[in-house]
Amino acid sequence: MRSSYLPHLLAALLIALAGLTACSEPDGPADTPDATDEDTDIDDVGPDADTDADAGPQTCEFQSECALGTYCDTEAGECVPAPECGRRDQWIPCVDAFAEINPEFARRTSCIEHKCVVHCALDSHCPAGNVCTDNGECLPFTGELTGEHPGGDAPAPLQAGVANVLMKFPIGLSMGGYGSRAAFNAGRYVESIRPSRGQMHGLYARGLALDDGTRQLILLRAPIIFPSGALHEAVARRLQQETGRDWRSSLVLSGTHTHSGPGRHWHLPAGDEAAIPLGTLGTDEFHQEAFDWLTDSFAEAALAALDDLAPARMGWDVVESFDVDDVISSDRWGATPAFDDNRVLMLRVDDLEGTPRGVLVSFGSHGTHNSGDYMTGDALAGVERGLEKALGEHYDRFVPVMYFNQNGGTMSPRGDRYGHRGPQIFERIGLHFAERVIAPLTQMETTTEWSFKGHTQRFSIQVDDLGYEPGEFAMENSPTYEGEFYHGAFQCDLPEDDDPATFAPPGEFGCMGIHEIAFHRPVTLFGKSQVTALQLNDLTIVTMPGELAMELGWDIQRALRDAWGIDPFNSFTWGYAQDHLLYLSPTNVRGERPPFPGHSLVGDLDDYPEFTFSFLQGGYEAQMGTWGYKFGDYLVDRAVEAVGIMRGEDVTVSVPEPLPDEFAPTGQPDFPMDPSDPDDVGRIIDQPPAQVERRQAVDITWRGGDPGAEMFQAPRIALERADGEGGFEQVLLPSRAPYDNREPVFMTRIRQAEDEAWEWGAYWEETKDFPTGTYRFRIEGHYLDADSGERTPYSATTDSFEIVPSTAMVIDQIEVLSPTTFSARLAYPAAGEVLTSGPAGDRAKLIGSFRMHHPEVASGLPIPVMADSEFNTLTGEVRQGQSALNFTDVTVSTELETVEGRNNVPVTRAIITLDGELSEGEADFELLLTDLLGNNGELLTTLSVDLP
Secondary structure, rough: OOOOHHHHHHOOOOOHHHHHHOOOOOOOOOOOOOOOOOHHHHHHHOOOOOHHHHHHHOOOOHHHHHOOOEEEEEEOEEEEEOOOOOOOOHHHHHHHHHHHOOOOHHHOOOEEEEEEEOOOOOOOOOOOOEEEEEOOEEEEOOOOOOOOOOOOOOOOOOOEEEEEEEOOEEEOEEEEHHHHHHHOOOOOOOOOEOOEEOOOOOOOEEEEEOOOOOOOEEEEEEEEOOOHHHHHHHHHHHHHHHHHOOOOOOOOEEEEOOOEEEOOOOOOOOOOHHOOOOHHHHOOOHHHHHHHHHHHHHHHHHHHHHHOOOOOOOEEEEEEEOOOOOOOEOOOOOOOOOOOOOEEEEEEEEEEOEEEEEEEEEOOOOEEEOOOOEEEEHHHHHHHHHHHHHHHHHHOOOOEEEEEEEOOEEEOOOOOOOOOOOOOOOOHHHHHHHHHHHHHHHOOOOEEEEEEEEEEEEEOOOOHOOOOOOOOOOOOOOOOOEEEEOOEEEOOOOOOOOOOOOOOOOOOOEEEEHHHHOOOOOHHHHHHEEEEEEEEEOEEEOOOOOOOOOHHHHHHHHHHHHHHOOOHHHHHEEOOEOOOEEOOOOOOOOOOOOOOOOOOOOHHOOOOOOOOOOOOOOHHHHHHHOOOOOHHHHHHHHHHHHHHHHHHHOOOOOOOOOOOOOOOOOOOOOOOOOOOOOOOOOOEEEEEEEEEEEOOEEEEEEOOOHHHHOOOOOOOOEEEEOOOOOOEEOOOOOOOEEEEEEOOOOOEEEEOOOOOOOEEEEOOOOOOEEEEEEEEEEEEEEEEEEOOOOEEEEEEOOOOEEEEEOOEEEEEEEEEEEEOOEEOOOOEEEOOOOOEEOOHHOOOOOOOOOOOOOOOOOOOOEEEOOOOEEEEEEEEEEOOEEEEEEEEEEEEEEEEEEEEEEEEEEEEEEEEEEEOOOOOOOEEEEEEEEEEOOOEEEEEEEEEEEEO
């Protein structure tokens, strides 16, 4: 029996979105995509649409061969008049009419210009050589499927290439990830999400190319929320154009899943094709130029990796039990018992002398700490930068690290155990990670002998293939044929159920049918997908197209073991790769406990009731799935097929294999770009002060170019140090990367002045141990020259400045212990959380601290002067009346205390012994504190002495 749950989800979402529009930020004109004309959509697909009616009925085999106002009667083989309907959102008469004519058509009909139209849902609904795309249209497939994999003719020792390419997009582009960023008419590069206003560091596409002599593979990752099948196809075609080979089964695209990377690249229905502004769900409306930028970024990284191919050694290892205390990531799916494998995969690529050239790491997490207006790779970039720092210190060279997400759908980022906030968390999580993997990574054995395989298996997704009984994936009164969710559904009414003995009965909860968001058209994004299987010697990797749950990841590994004898210790899964279908949850995981020693599951899976580990337990992870509870098993089957085909096993593919994703270009105009005054660009507005103390925040601003001209991303600002010979040289970071705003040591922002000129700012701070000396900032950027119409470079340098020791050390909490002793707390200033605190014209202006200044002290708490490694001297006297009492002994210790409700906070206190006795009454305390780094602070205060 179907649920009588009322289908009010769409209305509720519309109300919520209407509320969000009240919070829009009207900074400037929005660039609104041109909606595709409906007449053109339909008329162009029928080659004989203008045939004279006197010529008789148009013969047809497919719906795309009939003009608007007719449909193909496939039994008669003729185009016949279509049923009539009302507005675009009134498709129910079409469903009802075709239910009597041909129920199959009733599943995929919509109302366009008062006529019922039958759309395609599969490539088989289209003529040969056509792909079903653009939400139900048949269009010519323009790719070339040769099956000629990249590689040579004979096995050879390993060659590898590493790429680190700055991604192509402007600051101001919306970020993919959070619906809470919804806004309308908020800027040039956005539609229904507010614009980015800065970045915490540069965002890079990174790649690893591998060649065993007969097969080449390319593994690419970028700090985006996820890739799509269309993006994978676009990059594969670019590589095919450059190399002449078919890369579809040799190319992996992965998104780290930061929620603060460039958006507008997902082909969601938009404009007149969507019932609601779907971009407000978190990714913003699709824009062709944004998609092309991302394609360029991935393709350039791939080609750079190929260009970098050279003889190499490589090794791989999995560190088990690496995060059993959940300081890096933790299980977030509260509806199920803890299920975290606590494994991290590592690949290290060396030159022939054993010096690392690149590192790949993979474990499950989210990139969800930042929801503000600054672009960042979030916690995952913190992991990469933290390990790069450790590798730079170990090998004295920069070694790029690329993070590939594993089963991150049910995992949250941590790094907050000690109370760090904002970007400080990223630095802390990177330190955690590096501490746990640097030893096994540097000790890893490598070899030149490698063998590679790869296979990408595409598959359609139709409700009939998922095995649902009538009514199981349906909702009474849902506005579609028989209430079934033929095109998928999400936002299901599945509150988190933390009782393993209960679960939501299939068919008895409501969902929003995906047909509702696209006026009953099949949404191409959710109707097909792909997985890729890779073999790297004895390591098997399978990609999954979405937010892969830990439970489903294990289900896949176990199925590969059972089907093909693959040891789970030698297999790994990558979510957020090759395509995206939102959350991927298990159907019903049963059997023994996973064998991994650090796995968090207590007991065996069979110790728990049926459906304990299932979509049917509900929660956000289930609500944001698209194909219901049986989709998990469907994906397991697809993984087994893909790996079997890759291995050369006898495999029968059980569902249709569609053509790769290809969408028609939208025809949207490119974003505009404003020229700048060549005499004004590079002018420094806010110079650094002549003297800058360690830990003092500095805000530098200058006139620059339009964000489109400054692209890639922001202009570069770098730190240079006087070389002692009258010049300046580039400073390097501990990672051995250049000290500039491509690394997380500046926070760069954009603003528009009252005269509408573009201005840029960089917020900068350093730590208490930063080397003193003479420094300056160098700025390099581009502007649009009005005369030439070309992007033109500019450069500038700030005034030089001296970095000097801090004078802000803190002595406080004086407590008289006896007539001859008192205590004091010794600290550096607290590092408060960084916050935006600017006026309307400079909303991204910052206050606070974005750097981590102590690994075990929370944001906002005083930072101890460590007794054993930092403290130097505490001197002074205490005056009372005419007496001056001097210090005879100072004992300093650092102990764990409870501070402002937080336990186990390190605090340094000194106990000072005087050469005389204090008496009741007022006393003047004069104290001077120094550390071993030359920093200092003093306390001059009068206190009332109350002897104990």
